Amino acid sequence: MPAKLWTSDKIDFIKKNLHLSDADLASHFSVSDSAIKSARLRYNILRNPNGRFSKDEDKIIKELYSNTKTKAIAEKLKRSIYSIYNRANILNLKKSPEFLASPECGRLYPGHNKGKSTRYPKGHVPANKGKKMSAELREKVKHTFFQKGNKPANTKFNGYISLRKDKRTGITYKLIRVSEGNFKHLHVHSWEKENGPVPEGFIVAFKTTDTMNCDKENLELITRAENMKRNSLYNYPEEIQQLIHTRGQLTRQINKRQEENK
Numbered sequence: 732m733p734a735k736l737w738t739s740d741k742i743d744f745i746k747k748n749l750h751l752s753d754a755d756l757a758s759h760f761s762v763s764d765s766a767i768k769s770a771r772l773r774y775n776i777l778r779n780p781n782g783r784f785s786k787d788e789d790k791i792i793k794e795l796y797s798n799t800k801t802k803a804i805a806e807k808l809k810r811s812i813y814s815i816y817n818r819a820n821i822l823n824l825k826k827s828p829e830f831l832a833s834p835e836c837g838r839l840y841p842g843h844n845k846g847k848s849t850r851y852p853k854g855h856v857p858a859n860k861g862k863k864m865s866a867e868l869r870e871k872v873k874h875t876f877f878q879k880g881n882k883p884a885n886t887k888f889n890g891y892i893s894l895r896k897d898k899r900t901g902i903t904y905k906l907i908r909v910s911e912g913n914f915k916h917l918h919v920h921s922w923e924k925e926n927g928p929v930p931e932g933f934i935v936a937f938k939t940t941d942t943m944n945c946d947k948e949n950l951e952l953i954t955r956a957e958n959m960k961r962n963s964l965y966n967y968p969e970e971i972q973q974l975i976h977t978r979g980q981l982t983r984q985i986n987k988r989q990e991e992n993k
Contacts, residue, residue, distance in 0.1 A: 737770050745776055750805040752812065784818055792818055797827040800835065892917060901982055904942050918945040922952070934958055 745756060745767070753767040760767070771777070784792075788808055795804050796819050805812045819825075830836050887893075891908045905917035922935040925947055929935060936953050937944070953961075960966070967975065 737774070742770070742774055742776070745771065745774075749776070749809055750802075750811060789818070789822065793822060793824065796822075796824045798830045898986055902942055905945055918942070918950055921945050921947060922950050926952075936961075 741760065744759075748756065751759075753764045753771075756767045757764045788810075791808065792804060792815065795807075796815075801812050801815050801819075804810075805815045808815070826836070887908050889908055889910060893906050893908075893914070894903055895906055896903045906914040907917045907920050909915050909920065916935075918937065919929065919935045923929060929952070933952050933954055935950055936958060938949050938951055941949065
């Protein structure tokens with residue numbers, strides 16, 4: 732919105748409603764978010780002139796936050812809703828379970844049927860089920876289709892190296908992209924470049940415990956039996972064996988919890 736169109740009434744409205752976000756103000760005036768931000772900068776309308784929250788503001792937030800809608804607190808303090816959320820997080824404040832379960836909160840609660848009228852009923856059959864897109868519609872929307880050969884923006888190149896942790900052992904290895912959609916362990920790839928394919932029954936192992944060092948000097952070819960012997964916990968004293976067992980159990984539990992929390 733050009734500067735000449737920002738009348739005193741509109742500027743006053745912005746000043747009195749700084750608890751609203753730029754998006755909300757933009758919607759009110761039918762302009763873009765950037766237009767509102769530009770107007771606030773042009774007329775020096777700051778959301779929080781004093782910057783930090785005062786002790787009185789913190790006191791109000793502490794008293795009201797657990798059982799009051801955040802929007803109401805924002806309007807009372809002439810702050811944005813997001814600033815109240817952020818301040819409540821810093822003050823370690825949470826909404827009470829009673830408030831979250833109440834109709835006032837607006838969340839789902841027992842017996843709540845908000846939005847039921849807009850839901851598809853059970854057994855609903857889409858109007859276009861089994862129908863092919865018409866040639867006219869296809870022509871109209873074809874610019875939105877993924878084109879043949881399209882690749883995502885994060886597609887990697889051959890030779891790209893990434894780090895991946897083995898979920899079972901917790902050990903991190905380097906992998907290299909050898910072709911589209913095909914990654915290979917870098918230490919195996921490096922050994923094969925020098926010596927050819929790994930013979931059946933053998934594996935490429937590290938001479939040291941540094942799995943990030945994939946230089947040929949740190950690699951050797953050993954049998955699977957030798958690898959099993961190297962990694963057998965029965966090569967260790969009994970007390971060490973018990974510690975390894977315990978560590979394995981802890982690692983599995985940690986991995987399980989991480990998977991559940993994803």
